[in-house]
Amino acid sequence: MCGIAGIVDLRERRNIEADVLASMNQVQFHRGPDEGGVHIEPGVGLAHRRLSIIDLSSGQQPLWNEDHTVVVVFNGEIYNYQGIAAELQALGHTFRTHSDTEVIVHAWEQWGEACVTRFRGMFAFALWDRNTETLFLARDRLGKKPLHYALLPDGQLIFGSELKILAAHPRFPRALDPLAVEDYFAYGYIPDPRSIYRAALKLPPAHTLCLRRGEPLPAPKSYWDAPFAPLPAMSVEDAGAELIERLREATRIRLMSEVPLGAFLSGGVDSSAVVAMMAGLSDEPVKTCSIAFDDPRFNEAQFAQQVADRFRTEHRVETVDPDDFDLIDRLAWLYDEPYADSSALPTYRVCQLARRSVTVALSGDGGDENLAGYRRYKWHSYEERLRSALPLGVRRPLFGLLGKVYPKADWAPRVLRAKTTFEAMARDTVEGYFHGVSVMSDRMRAPLYSAAFRRELQGYHALEVMRAHAANAPTEDPLSLIQYIDLKTYLPGDILTKVDRASMAHSLEVRVPLLDHELVEWISGLPPDFKLRGGEGKYVFKKALEPVLPHDILYRPKMGFAVPLAAWFRGPLAARLREAVLGATMRACGVFDMDYLATLVGQHQSGRRDHSAALWSLLMFESFLRNAGVGADAGPVWREAA
Known part of the structure; x- marks a missing residue:
């Protein structure tokens, strides 16, 4: 796990300011404290901070091909790099290291832009090809690794793993993007491709950007999508058995490391399943860690201990102060833009704890999005059943009026809040889901902004983010549709951003077996009622894990990583x-x-x-x-x- 930065002159070969590039690279020291590398030539400057995980002796970056015509800076891990290297060697390519980084330069030489389709892992990289004066940027399929970029007014393109790297450039424009502000107060984060700054963009997951000197800035290209293509018919039992085998394989390939490796263990279904897979694949006790809270409403430590005892892990627990709010300003520095998921606080602490004993940790992130584990999926499905009774043309005017005139009753149980139900009935599927996940509802955001700021928005509404993804969705099933939207928005924008920044603040690499793209593709094709059945999310997963994990781990109420x-x-x-x-x-x-x-x-x-x-x-x-x-x-x- 590392950090990358760069400056490339897309107009001509003007000299790169070495001190500026050095400052940009130093800002991300926390991402790679082991080594720093810089390459500068006329019109091109690439920089890298390294956290050494694989090929400790010879994996330094920037890394070149054998004739010094292609150079790359890379953040991430390519788990199938050995197979790709063997294929490339058979095609005549010469390797001088044993690192996954070198695979990228030779794969580019062999397959060009399509090289990314060969990689299985998490990655963000920037590659410069001297022969064609081409800069190639790429990001992994699910967005585990971040990549930001900005075209400066003078024709230089700058990029980096974090926004603070771009902001370290003295000519980076600092004006905020009003549309990003509206997105933030709706979602609690800023979805790709926007950033808080007008001038900066995030390369979306599963996209590449190929830039050639002297040509206009192109639009990013997509190279993958979650297919949601139905699988051949199978029983729940057969699907569960295959799911466990696929998870075991996704976990196995993530155990390669030349440094200490362990796992986060919250006591929830997903992290417990990953630890169970690791325990079955390792001859040594798995190193696990979790945090505890004094407040029993938020404390899952006893469940984590149950799993640790079952699999005889080397378990560490640390109790976090329930009033652990001194991190607020630290979080603002880490995330570089407004970010409102308060679970960033305990996530920061569990990463801090893990780093004391390991350099790499596996996590259970992704299970809720893949297998419909969030409570909101259950409520959305309930509302969809109500909405399906009448066409939208009837529902919108009728229930819209009832929703306006009926008194608000926040004190009542959700199913008895008639105003909320009427308002839900007046919405379509995407509107309904947007309302369910919004940090601040439309009713709250309407009076939030000043008149001057509303004029800047020019009628823009954050719902447009979800609308755009829904229009491209490969499925019309209501549950699969909102899972697809979450894979495009909440997962990369909130969950993976939170984990990347919190872990890299402590120079910790986090690997996520449940977000292996081959596993995600397969799970997306399972029938929706294998994922959510009778109000039980992750249905097929839990059934398959019954021989492996205790009943109260699998079927207890979901707690989340909340703070008071x-x-x-x-x-x-x-x-x-x-x-x-x-x-x-x-x-x-x-x-x-x-x-x-x-x-x-x-x-x-x-x-x-x-x-x-x-x-x-x-x-x-x-x-x-x-x-x-x-x-x-x-x-x-x-x-x-x-």
Whole structure:
């Protein structure tokens, strides 16, 4: 696991500023503390920070082919590199290292842009071909590894593993993107390809970008998609057996390492399944780690211990202070743009704990998206059954009116909130799911923004992100459709971003067997009722794991990695919340209706409403502004500073 950075002049061969490239590379020191490498030639500068995992002695980067015409900087792991190397050697290519990085330069020589279709793993890389003056950027299929880029006004393209690398360039424009701000307050993160800055983009997962000097900047190209193509008919038992075999194989190939390796163990289904696979594949005890909370509402340590005892792992547990909110400003620095998933706090701590004993950790991320494990899938399916009773043309006007006039009853159980049900009935499938996952609903975002900021949005609505993915979806099944949308938005934008930044803050590599792309392809073709049946998510997975894991691990209520935000904002963080959300920085940025912010804070701190998710998103936005150097005298943040 590493970090990459670069500057490429797409107009001509002007000299690259070595000090600027060095500064960009130094900003990401945490991603690769073992070694740093730089290559500069006229019009091209590539930089790399290395966390040594494979081929410790000779895997330094930037790495060249044998005649020094192709050079690459690479972040990630290619698990099938040995087979590809053997194929390339048979075709006449000469290798001088045993690293997966060298496979990339020879695969480019042999297959060009199609080389990425051969790679099984997680990766983001930048390759420069001197012969054709071509820069080739690529990102893995699910988006485990990040890659950001920006075209500067002078024709230089800059790129890096994190946004802070781009922001370290002195000519990087700092104006914020209003559409990204709207996306953030809807989703709690900024979905690809936008970033918080107008000038910067994220290369989307499963995309490449091929740039040639002297030619206009092209659009990224997609090279893969989750197919959701139905598999041949099979029983639940047969599907479960094959699922376990495929997971075992995906885990096996992720055990290659020349440094200590272990696993996160939360006590949930997915991490427990990965640990079970590892235990069956290793002669040595698996190193596992988990964190505990004093508050039993959030504490899963006893379940993690059950699994650790069953598989005789070398288990480490650390209790986290329930008021662990000193990380707020640290998170703003790590994530580089507003990011409102509060589970980033415990994720940071569990990565910190893991790094004390291992350099590589396997995780159970991806199981919920693949196998319909989130509670919201159950609620969405319930709402879809209601919506299917009447056509949208009837539902929208009828239930839209009822939703407006019926009183709000947040105190009632969800199934008894008639206003919520009426509003759900008035929406189509994508609207309904968007509403269910929004951090701040349309009703809350409408008064959130100042009049000036609403004009900047020009009618844009964050729902358009999901609409665009739904239009390209290879499935019309309601459950499969929202799983597909999550694979395109929530998974890379929230879950994988959280894990990448939190782990790399501690120079820890995280590998994710459940997001092996071949496994994802196969799972996508399973019948939807194998995934969600009778309100039970991950149905086929849990049935297959019954001989392996205890019943109360498989079928207990899902807890998640939550923190007590509501109590924080009425107690130890009450003053800080008011100072931040209602302070000079938020007022000066020009985005908000400050009276409405005062209403949100007042209603929450009085106990009348729980606005904790919305307030956390506002607190993290203010922390981002300060970290980005946007002060009380900056003026509207969507304009470039004078």
